[in-house]
Amino acid sequence: MRERLPEYLKRPIIDTDTTRNVRKILKHNCLNTVCENARCPNKNECYTKNTATFLIMGNVCTRNCRYCNISCEKPQPLDSNEPEHIAKAVKDLGLKYAVITSVTRDDLEDGGAEHFAQCIYQIRKTSPDTKIEILTPDFKNNKSALDTIINARPDVFNHNIETVRAIFKTARPQGNYDNSLEVLKYIKENSKIETKSGLMIGLGETFDQIEETLKDLHTCGCDILTIGQYIQPSKAHLPVAKYYKPEEYDKLKELAASVGITRHQIGPLVRSSYNAASLA
Secondary structure: OOOOOOHHHOOOOOOOHHHHHHHHHHHHOOOEEHHHHOOOOOHHHHHHOOOOEEEEOOOEEOOOOOOOOOEEOOOOOOOOOHHHHHHHHHHHHOOOEEEEEEOOOOOOOOOOHHHHHHHHHHHHHHOOOOEEEEEOOOHHHOHHHHHHHHHHOOOEEEOOOEOOHHHHHHHOOOOOHHHHHHHHHHHHHHOOOEEEEEEEEOOOOOHHHHHHHHHHHHHOOOOEEEEEEOOOOOOOOOOOOOOOOHHHHHHHHHHHHHHOOOEEEEOOOOOOOOOHHHHO
16 A cells, blocks of 8 residues: 655646646647656646746657656657757747756667757757756767767756665666766766756665765766655556655755755755756
8 A cells, every 4th residue: 555645745736827828839849748748746836937848759768767657668760850849849938948858769879869969959049048958868878979968068967866776776677877877977077068967765765875876976076966755656666665754855955065066956846857947
């Protein structure tokens, strides 16, 4: 039997002219969002701020991470018009800060790096003053793919470590903890792009294991950190081992600062791109 969701993790349904307009723009441009596909608890709040996190390269994934609500299926070919549609939506929404993420596309030779780059180029054409953050898969630590990203010059490069080393293979069976660290390290050492990472808590990790992970991220030069509570999407996903209490997040903030990561968002409902512009 699943533990009842604490009240402080519940969010009200919000339906306003602004939220409806955001949905209309996304639908008109045939775009996916991680807000909808990953059942983000902050979706309505972000929509009221006239923003959303774009999900590119389809809405099915080639990996089967055990915490994620996005389906693992054979993906469709890339939509070559998607970068232009993303750019149009960014302009229509008047975004000063755009966040683009994707499913993992291990079926593509470059993991979709060039598609990310084209989205960045198209946004720069139509909204040159808009800052761009991308949240990417690990590209299997393909340096050529990472160079493609570096050459496109996003303002922030985000790749989530997601969980601690001891739980990583359980949560992300097709991923690799050290590969994720290497991706962040390579971007930091070969560009001036700011790097960002995040993790979920509540999967059974210890405080010491969280500290180890934060030290690993700091060693890789990670500039920005997010930490939030894991919420089980369905009974088929990993169960929640613990719901952290609000006061425990204060200790995590102190921990992040103590290891040297001073720019962070840490709280029960914090997600990778939640209020992203405030940390950039």
